[in-house]
Amino acid sequence: MKLKKRVQNQLWSKAREKTLHFALIDPDKITWGNIQDIARKLESAGTDAILVGGSTGVTESKLDKIIIEMKKTVNIPIILFPGNINGISRHADAILFMSLLNSENPYFIIGAQMLGAPIILEYGLEPIPTAYIIIGYGGAAGYVGQARPVPFEKPEIGVAYALAAAMLGMKFIYFEAGSGSPQPVPPTLVNTTRKILGEEAFIIVGGGIRTPEKALELARAGANAIVTGTILERDFEKSLEIIKALKNTTKEG
Ligand code: 1GP
Numbered sequence: 001m002k003l004k005k006r007v008q009n010q011l012w013s014k015a016r017e018k019t020l021h022f023a024l025i026d027p028d029k030i031t032w033g034n035i036q037d038i039a040r041k042l043e044s045a046g047t048d049a050i051l052v053g054g055s056t057g058v059t060e061s062k063l064d065k066i067i068i069e070m071k072k073t074v075n076i077p078i079i080l081f082p083g084n085i086n087g088i089s090r091h092a093d094a095i096l097f098m099s100l101l102n103s104e105n106p107y108f109i110i111g112a113q114m115l116g117a118p119i120i121l122e123y124g125l126e127p128i129p130t131a132y133i134i135i136g137y138g139g140a141a142g143y144v145g146q147a148r149p150v151p152f153e154k155p156e157i158g159v160a161y162a163l164a165a166a167m168l169g170m171k172f173i174y175f176e177a178g179s180g181s182p183q184p185v186p187p188t189l190v191n192t193t194r195k196i197l198g199e200e201a202f203i204i205v206g207g208g209i210r211t212p213e214k215a216l217e218l219a220r221a222g223a224n225a226i227v228t229g230t231i232l233e234r235d236f237e238k239s240l241e242i243i244k245a246l247k248n249t250t251k252e253g
Helices: 006-015 035-045 060-071 106-123 139-144 155-167 187-200 212-221 230-234 236-247
Strands: 020-025 049-052 078-080 094-100 126-134 172-176 202-206 225-228
Touching: 006 020, 006 094, 006 126, 006 202, 020 035, 020 202, 020 230, 020 236, 035 060, 035 236, 049 060, 060 078, 094 106, 094 172, 126 155, 155 172, 155 187, 172 187, 187 202, 187 212, 212 225, 212 236, 225 230, 225 236, 230 236
Parallel strands: 020 049, 020 225, 049 078, 078 094, 094 126, 126 172, 172 202, 202 225
Antiparallel strands: none
């Protein structure tokens, strides 16, 4: 078995230059206009990948439809962001193959992965091994995933999860405050994780990021990629501002 690595390699190499932006599209929440037009605007503003997925209301046929449409117009990778095994589409470029480390239910730590792995292999999708750690608010992902969220004011517990993930060989670490969270994850969580794990970790941060200032603060703390979802649905122009702000981040040294 030889698993693909093309998307991961592309993300690592782009992340050496700047902090990336991932636009999250929830198939259950798209109410706005033309999906092709949206994807084209996101790509031309500078987003680096489109994540597709959500915690509720996702079906494979909805995913297929959205992804086929977007692929007609954009070249950036389209990466699945599954909440369960119904979040797999053969048309995507890759899938965040996540383990929800702080779930209280082993199904979300390894059960869904066991069910999904043969399907991913059959579809020839690239799995991106990702530790998913839910912090604070949690939102639908926290509720559905039966997480015991790490308190916002206890970032050291989040760091310990990231450290355990690294020791288990996971390179991608996703700190999730939950979609629509009143606040993003604390920058100190990102900063401390970066200090301990160094450049070996690809840190993704999402949940509650709705302004360029917050996105830049987390970028400065050491995030490799910033995910925004809700702001795309609520204020599309604002989401383009976030993307453009991140486009101008450059790595020191
Ligand atoms: C949710 O991290 C993502 O899984 C994005 O969160 O919808 O708050 O941008 P928002």
